Structures are given as C-alpha cells and as structure tokens.
Amino acid sequence: MKLGFGLYRHMLTDEYLAFARQAGATHLVVHMCDYFNQKPTGDDQPIGDASGWGYATGEFWSTELLAGIKAKIESHGLAWYAIENFDPLHWDHVLFGGPKKREQIELVKNLIRNLGAVGIPVLGYNFSLTGVTGRVKLQGARGSAATVGMDGVNDAIRSPMPNAMAWNMVVDSHATGTRAPMSRDQLWANFAWFLREVVPVAEKAGVRLALHPDDPPLDEVRGLPKLVVQPYMYQRVLDLVPSRSNALEFCAGTIAEMTTGSVYEAARRFAAQDKIAYVHLRNVVGKVPHYTEVFIDEGQIDVKRLLAILEDYRFDGVVIPDHTPQMNCPAPWHAGMAYAMGYLKSALETATEGRGMAGALPRAD
Ligand SMILES: [Mn+2]
Numbered sequence: 020m021k022l023g024f025g026l027y028r029h030m031l032t033d034e035y036l037a038f039a040r041q042a043g044a045t046h047l048v049v050h051m052c053d054y055f056n057q058k059p060t061g062d063d064q065p066i067g068d069a070s071g072w073g074y075a076t077g078e079f080w081s082t083e084l085l086a087g088i089k090a091k092i093e094s095h096g097l098a099w100y101a102i103e104n105f106d107p108l109h110w111d112h113v114l115f116g117g118p119k120k121r122e123q124i125e126l127v128k129n130l131i132r133n134l135g136a137v138g139i140p141v142l143g144y145n146f147s148l149t150g151v152t153g154r155v156k157l158q159g160a161r162g163s164a165a166t167v168g169m170d171g172v173n174d175a176i177r178s179p180m181p182n183a184m185a186w187n188m189v190v191d192s193h194a195t196g197t198r199a200p201m202s203r204d205q206l207w208a209n210f211a212w213f214l215r216e217v218v219p220v221a222e223k224a225g226v227r228l229a230l231h232p233d234d235p236p237l238d239e240v241r242g243l244p245k246l247v248v249q250p251y252m253y254q255r256v257l258d259l260v261p262s263r264s265n266a267l268e269f270c271a272g273t274i275a276e277m278t279t280g281s282v283y284e285a286a287r288r289f290a291a292q293d294k295i296a297y298v299h300l301r302n303v304v305g306k307v308p309h310y311t312e313v314f315i316d317e318g319q320i321d322v323k324r325l326l327a328i329l330e331d332y333r334f335d336g337v338v339i340p341d342h343t344p345q346m347n348c349p350a351p352w353h354a355g356m357a358y359a360m361g362y363l364k365s366a367l368e369t370a371t372e373g374r375g376m377a378g379a380l381p382r383a384d
Contacts (some may be wrong), residue, residue, distance in 0.1 A: 020329060021046050022363055023100055023337040024356065028052075031088060036095035038353060042360040046094055046337045048143065048312035049088070051080060052106035052188075069343075070087050080130055085137040099228070100337045101135060101141035101297060101301075103268075114148055115198070116209045124213070128220045135224025141296045141336075142221070143268040145231040148201070149162045149180055149240040150187030159304075159311035160344035165351070167342065168303075168311035176308075180241035181192035186383065203244040207255075210246060214260045229268035229296035230256055235307050236277045250280035250288075257294055270299035274343055275320050276310045286325055290332035298329070299341035300363065314344055324365070326370040338363060363378045 023046030026041045031049065039047065080102075087349050092099045110127050112119040126293040134142055153169055153176040179197035214228075221228050232253070233245035247253055253267055267289055275282045289295050302318030304311050315322060326338075340359035345351035 020326070020334050020367060021337045022101075022367065023047055023097075023297075023339045024362065025050060025103060025339045025341065027239065028088075031091060033095070036092065036359075040096050040186060042357045043364045044360065045096065046100040047092055048101040048103050048141075048169060048337065048339050049099065050103045052091050052099075052104060053267060059293050066213050071368075078222060079126070082133045082136050085133055085139065089137055089139070097140050099312070101143050101311055103138060103143040105130070105144055107185040107188045107190050111190045112215050114146065114209065115201070116205065116212075124216050127213075130223050131217060131222050131226050132230075134226045135221075140225070141227045141266075142230050143231060143240050143297065145186070145227045145233070145268075146213065146246050147186060147233045148198075148243045149245070150207070150287060151234055152176060152240050153237070153308075154186055157311055160313040161317050162347075164314070164344035164346060164355075166312045166344035168305070170310045172237075176237070176240050180243055182210050197244060198241075201243055205243045206246060210256075211259050214256075218260045218262050219266050222262055227264050227266045227296045229266045231268040231270050231299070232277075234273045234276075235268065235310075235321075236273055250274055250282075250285040253285070253289060257289075257318045263293075265330055266294050266296040268297055268299065269295045270341065271320055271325060272299060272301040272303050272312065274382055275303050275318075276305070278306050282320055283325060286328045287332070290329055293332075293337060295329070295334055295376050297336045298334075298338040300325070300338050301341035301343060301359075312342055312344065314355075315340065315362045323366045323369060326366050327364075327373060330367075330370040338367070 022044055023042045024026060025048040026035060026052045044326050089099050089246065105127065109130065110123050111117065112123050113127065133140060155170050156168050157168045181199055182194040182196050183191050218229065220246035230247065232247040233347055237245060238248060239245065247256060257265060269289060273283050274285050301324065302313050302315050302320050302322065304313055340356055343359045344353035344378045346354035348354050
C-alpha cells in the first residue's frame with residue numbers, strides 16, 4: 020500500500036510538489052478539471068470539490084500535456100498514479116444520455132488511450148449527475164475547525180437541476196430550463212452503456228477505471244437519482260462488466276456516510292476481489308443526511324482497523340487523505356493535509372507490521 024495526495028492541477032507547482040514529498044507522499048492523484056486560472060490557492064477549498072470553480076474549459080488532455088505534467092511530478096520524486104474525474108464537458112451527454120453521447124464517448128476513449136500511452140495507470144471517475152451538491156460548511160471538527168458536511172436535506176438538494184449544469188458545474192451557460200426526470204433504471208442503463216463502451220479500451224490501454232461512490236450518498240439529489248449510494252451497489256458495478264479495468268475508487272468517508280453496511284465489510288469484500296484501485300480516506304461523524312467531515316483520528320472510522328484489513332488483503336494501490344478539516348494557521352490546507360498524512364503514515368507502518376492480524380483470509384492469487 021502506498022500513500023499519496025490528491026492535488027488539483029493548479030497546485031502542481033514546485034512548492035506544492037515539494038510539500039507533498041516532504042509530508043511523506045510517494046504518489047499523486049491529480050484532479051485535472053479545476054480551471055486553475057480562477058483559483059490561486061487550494062487553501063479555502065477541500066480537495067475533491069470543484070463547485071464554484073467556474074466554467075469548464077473544454078480543453079482536451081493530450082498526450083503532450085499529460086507527459087509534461089508527468090515529467091514535472093517525477094522531477095520531485097513522485098509518481099503520477101491517477102487522474103481523478105473527467106471534465107464534465109467531456110462527457111455530460113454520456114451521463115445524461117444526451118444526443119452527443121456517441122461523439123463524447125469517443126473523446127473519453129481517446130482520453131483513456133492517452134493515459135495508457137503516457138503511463139498513468141488509473142482513471143478515477145464519478146458517474147454522478149449532480150456531484151456533491153448539498154454539502155454545507157461547518158465548524159464541526161475538533162477545536163471548531165472549518166470543515167464540510169450535511170445538515171439535513173436543504174434547498175440546494177431540493178432545487179431542480181438546471182439544463183445548464185452537469186455534475187456540479189455549468190456546461191452550457193446558454194441552456195435554460197431544468198433537467199427532465201430520470202429513473203434509477205435509466206441511470207444504470209446509461210452507466211452500463213458507458214462501461215461496455217470504455218472497458219475494452221481501458222483493457223487495451225492498460226488503464227484501470229475506478230468509480231467513486233455518488234457523494235453525498237443520498238438516493239436522489241435535485242430531482243435526479245444517484246448511482247452507488249449503498250456499499251452493495253458497488254458489486255453491481257463490478258458484475259456489469261467483469262474486468263481488471265473495471266475497478267473502484269474506494270471512498271471510505273462516503274461509504275461510512277451510507278445508511279447501510281459497514282466500511283470494514285465493504286473493504287474486505289472488494290479488496291478480496293482485488294477491485295480497489297485506490298482509496299480516499301477521510302473520517303466522518305454521522306450518516307446522510309446528517310454528517311460532518313472531521314480529522315482523520317476523530318470520526319467513526321477506525322482508520323487503523325481499515326488499513327489493517329486492506330493490508331491483509333495485500334492491497335497494493337494508493338491511499339490519499341481525500342478532504343481534511345482546515346487548521347487555524349497561515350496555511351490551513353497544508354496543515355490539515357500534513358496532519359492527515361503523518362497519521363496515515365504511522366497507521367500504515369503499524370498495519371504492515373501486523374499483517375495477518377486483522378482476521379482477513381489471504382487472497383487467492
Ligand atoms: Mn472521496
């Protein structure tokens with residue numbers, strides 16, 4: 020198991036990369052669609068949340084662009100493990116089953132081929148119509164640290180989804196009206212079509228696609244269904260197109276917020292199948308629609324127990340801290356992330372020393 024940070028593209032400066040290495044990361048997950056020219060620092064935005072970041076650029080991620088970023092990352096002694104999330108402009112018609120879905124799926128296939136060509140082994144994605152809509156800012160972590168969570172079903176969750184938007188971004192500023200209702204079956208049909216189109220391409224490119232659960236894991240947001248909102252639904256994803264390239268971005272925080280199941284049971288089940296490509300690890304208190312994201316050592320997830328389970332199944336991918344509360348100091352994001360990384364590094368050492376002690380059966384391999 021390896022440790023990494025998830026960084027937005029605008030953060031890929033020498034300073035952030037040196038910080039990542041100094042804090043103990045060996046790998047990076049890069050969230051590419053952040054419209055970096057509109058956001059000077061990452062200090063006031065939790066990792067993984069692109070809401071309010073402006074309009075998508077529509078830029079295509081060429082092999083030249085990716086190779087340049089990769090060289091810079093590697094010059095700091097780090098490895099580029101994954102890209103996280105498509106730009107909504109690359110595939111909004113795929114998500115919604117719109118008229119341009121065939122055109123867009125070819126773009127998505129090219130992106131996957133480009134990852135393979137450049138040697139980025141994983142593409143994390145979120146097959147989500149409405150993204151992280153509904154979270155609120157809270158002072159709910161230890162010492163009143165600034166964080167995010169949900170405080171019941173609010174107006175943002177109830178408000179209809181505009182046609183102008185996909186995920187949590189504007190994709191067509193000229194569009195008017197609201198999205199037509201979609202059944203849960205239709206959403207799964209759109210997803211199945213996507214998987215059947217792209218998994219063979221990913222297999223050929225040597226890339227693993229890794230699905231994030233639909234965060235926050237409510238059944239419905241903005242009048243539209245959400246895909247994976249209980250742990251068992253991940254199995255349906257895997258069974259749709261069985262392949263090493265059809266894998267999971269195991270977000271422990273989102274799974275712990277789900278109203279059924281257990282994050283440990285889910286880790287065992289999917290690690291035993293070798294289906295976890297990488298792990299988002301943050302701690303939380305509560306379940307949807309009432310939860311708060313907290314520091315890595317204070318929530319309902321026993322992080323050491325979870326890492327011990329993953330280690331027992333010889334999980335060999337990357338763990339990143341996901342979001343973290345921000346600390347009151349001149350560098351709130353850095354302090355929160357360095358704290359989480361230090362804790363994870365120590366917990367991982369303990370898990371590695373205790374391999375075989377968490378009660379997991381050895382994986383058949
Ligand atoms: Mn996550």
